[in-house]
Amino acid sequence: MSVVDSAVYAEGRRVARPESLRETFRLIEEHSGMGWIGLYRPDHEEVRTLAEHFDLHPLAVEDTLDAHQRPKLERYGAVLFTVLRPARYLEDEERVEFGELHVFTGPDFVVTVRHAENPDLARVRSRMEQETDGEGVGLLRRGPEAVLYAVLDEVVDGYGPVVDGLENDIDEIEDQVFAGDPNVSRRVYALLREVVDFQRATHPLLGMLEALRTGFERHSVDEELRRYLRDVEDHAVRVVERVDAFRALLHSILTVNATLVAQRQNEQSLRQSEEVKKISSWAAILFAPTLVGTVYGMNFEYMPELSWRFGYPMSLGLMLAVCSGLFVVFRRRGWL
Structure with a gap:
């Protein structure tokens, strides 16, 4: 079984920890609550079982089975399908490692499907079971949309260390350029490739969050969750702006390095x-x-x-x- 954690919540509190998917389906109806099923690299049979019970759209199911999707937000009737690309920075390798997370949000259920180790949704679940919002209400009482908010918040916050790691490497590269390191061009190109991949993971978030905010208004989601969503959107905008600045800076570094190399070659020719x-x-x-x-x-x-x-x-x-x-x-x- 690829079920990492499965729980049924009523009035914002966990009331059951089912041992199987079918038991989860039964308890959701019995308690008239919300089910949150967390899966890690599920097989085809498990995904089809979920699709049959929750009436998931075949296109969303196909994307989940195939994985390797770009970030996107799709609504299929009452079910919202979200694809996210969480990331973490591997300092030793100077490389950004990307995961893939699919989230199905329905009227009374949330299904999270991870295709990589990152992010740690157990931490998200634990935080939501303990936290209350600005009105003193448990976040889980606000329904599946609150879970989607928390997952988005975790993914966007996870981009922070990646941005810091990239920025640190760019600072080191600038020192190498002016020190005349002959291997710096290779490092710049490698880091630029990581920044471009990071852009592909973060840029779609802005359109997704805007669409989600519009959908929340259309579906009368309460104001408190909208505030949380705007906070996530602000963080995402800052991440995207910094990543865009990194790409422009790396292109400038390449230009400066080429100029310095040409200058050194001219000086050598003159000598x-x-x-x-x-x-x-x-x-x-x-x-x-x-x-x-x-x-x-x-x-x-x-x-x-x-x-x-x-x-x-x-x-x-x-x-x-x-x-x-x-x-x-x-x-x-x-x-x-």
Whole structure:
């Protein structure tokens, strides 16, 4: 059995802990209360049993069986079908791990179907069984919509540590960029991919919460729950805005890094050019005496300066004069 927890509530209090789905169905009718069934990766038979009893729409059932859905909110008659993508940040791997949670909300029941370990709905259930709202009324007394609110609140609050983890990594990347780390581009691209995936999980929430708020008004949900929903919506807006800012910042970091890399390459090219100038200058200077010495080393019998008393000093002086002249010229041009 994939039933993690199953309970029947009457007047906001747990009155039964059924051992099976069929017993849950019976006790909901017996107590005229609300049933909350929590499933973890259910098999096809369990989902079809729920679908038959609660009259779940075939399309919603198909989505639950297949999983791998994007966040969305669909209403099928009296049943609201919600798909959420909870997330948690794995610091060691610098990776966002996404789960998938499906919530069926009906007139007298809530069915939560988890396809991953995250989030911990046992904590949500425990909080709801103990908490009261601003009017001193137990949240569970406000019906299935209150459970949906609590689940949404848990998922959105779970995004907070993910945002903090991404922000911390971006700060580290900025330091790497200005330190000239050659591996920073790979890290930026990897983190940008995580941010884009996170956007896909969070962006649809705004439209979902707006549609849910509109539906609450249409179905006369009490004002207290609307306040809670607006609070969740405010948190979701802040998360989405920060994630959007992360994506823009990472794109800017990529641009800055490319500029710095190009600048360093230009500086390196300039340094190499200066070295080439120096080497070329000294090569030209040293070539002059080599040329003179080569001419006088040809061993011709008839050369005017061979029998001249001042031929040797003249050749040395010529070498020195040419080398000095080249040195002065190159020095004035800044090559030496």
